[in-house]
Amino acid sequence: MPQVTRDIPLLETWSGTSVPMHHGNQMSGKTSQTARPRGVGRPPHKKARKRSIIAFEMIRLDRASVEPLHQHLYRQIRQELETGSFSNGSWRLPSSRLLATDLGISRFTVKLAFSKLHAEGYLRSEVGSGTFAADPLPETLLRVGKPNGRPEVERPPRISERVRKIPDRRTGKQFDIGIDGGPRATLVPGVPAVDEFPIAVWERLRAEVLAQKGAHLLRYASSHGDADLRKAIAAYVCDFRGARCHPDQIVVVAAMQQAMLISAMALIDPGDTAWIEDPGFHQALRTFIFAGATVVPRPIDPEGIVIGRSFSQPAPKIIFVTPSHQFPLGITMSLARRRALIDFARARDAFIFEDDYNSEFRFNGPPLPCLQGLDNAGRVIYAGTMSKILYPSLRLGYLLVPEQLVDSIIKIRAVLDQHSSAIDQATLARFLTEGFFLSHIKRMRQLYSERRDFFIEEFNQLLGDHFELQIPEAGLHFVAWLRRGADFPFIRDIAAEVGIKPLSFFCIQAKPPPALLFGFASWTKAQIRESLLKLASALVRKNGRVRGRAFLNPSTRQVSSWRPGAATQTRA
Ligand SMILES: Cc1ncc(COP(=O)(O)O)c(C=O)c1O
Secondary structure, eight states, rough: OOOOOOOOOOOOOSSOOOOOSSSOOSSSOOOTSSSSSSSSSSSTTTTTOOEEEOOOOOOOOOTTTOOOOHHHHHHHHHHHHSSSSOOOOEEOOHHHHHHHOOOOOTTTHHHHHHHHHHEEEEEETTTTTTEOOOOOOHHHHHTTTTTHHHSOOOOOOOOOOOHHSSSSSSSSSSSGGGTTTTTTOOOOOTTTOOOGGGHHHHHHHHHHHHHHHHHHHHGGOOOOOHHHHHHHHHHHHHHHHHHOGGGGGEEEEEEHHHHHHHHHHOOOTTTOEEEEEEOOOOHHHHHHHHHHOEEEEEEEEEEEEEEOOOSOOOOOEEEEESSSSSSTOOOOHHHHHHHHHHHHHHHHHEEEEOOOOOOTTTTSSOOOOHHHOOOOSOOOEEESSSTTTTTTGGGOEEEEOOOHHHHHHHHHHHHHTSSSOOOOOOOOOEEEEEEEEHHHHHHHHHHHHHHHHHHHHHHHHHHTTEEEEEOOBBSSSEEEEEEEGGHHHHHHHHHHHOOOGGGGGGGGGOOOOEEEEOOOOTTHHHHHHHHHHHHHHHHHHHTTOOOOTOOOEETTEEEEEOOOTSSSOOOO
């Protein structure tokens, strides 16, 4: 309890009646009816309503606290009002002068506290009569701190159908995908190596753009996006992704998530059909449902999304695909399927949404040009994100849209949140134009390539008996297929502890054989090994026998990293 700085007894009324103030724990113990009245300067008017003065005897100000005194006082008065029974509108507060004297603080401090309480609706003033506890007090506060009150009937809020329809496969209490896995999690798929991001360079460029453009960057910015950034992105996608566009077709957005939402909002009316890949990106499913679409999951074959003979079914308005690296299976869409998809979209008056989320990280084989580069019919909306190349919390990405959609897309962005941070956009423009972007990609590709090779080797060594690792040409994760389906339930539970999700998490109707998704990009070799060992060790414990070349050390109960001819030290 904070230090007691005063010792004031009670509360009294104009009529001279003393009213014990505290309900509950009497701290000072001086609740004597004989205590000297205070705060009463004039006799009661004959016809005056009986009015009581709140004594605030429980107020304790801690002068050592870092909290400003007026804030401290405000909080305590508010608490008294909440927990007291001052609901008939006749409870008067002592004058600011009196309270200041009693508490040994300045009147200004008291007035500051009172004015905040006024502003929040706890107090009301009557000209010539003083300041009173409001009746009723702000509603929300009447609900709290009333342990003896009758509990209110809990009624669930009337949430919109739109929210209720969002597929919700949470693991914890809160729907917050950002904290997926928690601090113990490793090998979460698709997370880039954020600790390798050149923060110093970024900060220098940021300081430079601020010094150059100054307050201009603090104003509302264009919903289309920073002009220099759009120019730099257009040059990048044309040079490196085989796209064909003008900078005016680029719209800067808040990463892939918003790229999908804006495109869906532009094309989908309630009930319209959206095709998405199955298995596929769970955020795409949520987004299209949120936008009111009827989502039709489409299977994946070795060439990519299956188009099928779908002429008897409603034509999709939008088709979501990940052609460079199908998420999560890692398939690269064949050229033939790309052409067929564009033809289909043209024939059915649909748009293709091309999510090119990590085409930069390709390790084998030549990259295929993006779908947009093959499209002569203005049917492809191409989208890129900085989440994998730079870092996900930047929330920057871009749309390359057919000319006829540009205006609608900008209109939607203007309604949603107007624009992304102007400072970040200007910094990113410099990052791109000054060559840091390409050199960062090059460096990361090298790093990821090394981690990927290490992962493959370690995985096969430690877990090869349980899984068959599928090795894709690109991307930051692997799919590992279980050799024995019966092992799946316990392997899934063990894997969840290190943040690994089963493939089934990404399925809608698809029923692939059991598999898990392993990320490798964000962790050092030592961390990769540690997580794989943990998993292997748990499997050995569960199985009670040694599988593969990993073996259980009986003293440490850990799988040893020993293997014939290899050093026991974990490599850096
Ligand atoms: C298929 C796919 N697209 C895009 C993204 C990135 O989304 P965002 O740019 O909103 O961070 C991810 C992230 O994991 C993904 O898996």
